Amino acid sequence: MKKLILFLCLMVNIVITSFSETSKFQLGLTPTLNIGSNKKINGLRVPLFFGTTEKVTGVDFNIFASDVDEFIGLQSGIFLGAGIFNKVNTTFNGVGLGLVNLHGGESKGSLMGVANLTNEFTGLKLGILNYSKLSSNYEFGVINYSKKAFFQLGIINITGQINGLQIGLLNFSENGISPVMPFLNFSWKLFK
């Protein structure tokens, strides 16, 4: 009986929030079906199967895969505290825990995952593969790859332009003291 009452309360809450401009809770079932159907969530969102929404401020607790345009807060999930697949399309500010973190646009904060794939990233990345299409700040991983980077620590570090330091077994940088350096690479401009 208690479970039934709790379930009914949850349903009433979902119905009430679906008439307001923002929701406190959303359950994203599929890319086109959300319970708590607002496009802006201030609170908790639980995407199940590539649940898609526009803006989330708060916590995203990912059961399988999530797709959001704008995100501020914490992305986590069911897999050892991480989401399996987190996709953010335009802006991200916060902490992302996911096996795969895939971000378009501009991202700020921290990402932890097996693969962190971003466009323009400011902050800390921790993963096996860190890839940034345009730029990144601090990357800690096995393979780090970024068009521009400030600090990379890994086994293989690859960047077009290093503005700080690369530490690793092999360090590739077009503007480094050499295009390929073992153990350490940096730009002489750092000291000018």
Next chain:
Amino acid sequence: MKKIIIILLTLLSLDLYGETEKEEKNKKAFDVDGKKYIIRPLYGVATQSDIGKILTFKGLEEDPNNGKMTGIQLERYVYKKPYALPINITLQSSFIIHFNSYSDKEKDYYTNDNTYQINFGVKLYWLKFPWNKYVRTRLGISEGLSYTSNINNLERLNQHGKNNSNYLNYIDLTLSFNAQDITKINSLENTYFGIGISHRSGIFGTINDVYGGSNNITFFFETEL
């Protein structure tokens, strides 16, 4: 081997300085152009080696029970090259049969029944390799959940006397090469040949207190529909 890896990574680094591609329009999940599915029949050989040993070609150990497997995997594209990144994302489901045979002692412990396995997960393909203009290559890794109808002989052997589970974590690693680029037969444009690892494990005791799991080296072709 180390020299080959260094040469490959050097070639990879040379690919860094190309022009930036135009941003793709943001699309919802499953809204993809072109072919939507990948189908992959596969054949596999059981090995006692763990993933680390297989990937580094160190001490590849045969399964003493000579386990074999065959199966079919179906994948649905979820995103193709999102934000012009060199990746594809698919959803993967698999049906696999393990052929168990055992004729030694401990007949009560091992089995001669087939094991039927189903898997479901999400797979990420890496598409950018410096030799792609010669042979298009894709490296895939999937993460998901696996269920078997019974425990196969390899897992009974690997976890002898320890916990086992029908439900385990599933990882599928594949490396495949475009068949048209290799054979020059145009009708094989959307077909790839490859090799992979089919892995089940308890993630160090996280799932049903299972430490360890099983690995099969797989050979396959995959085609897009």
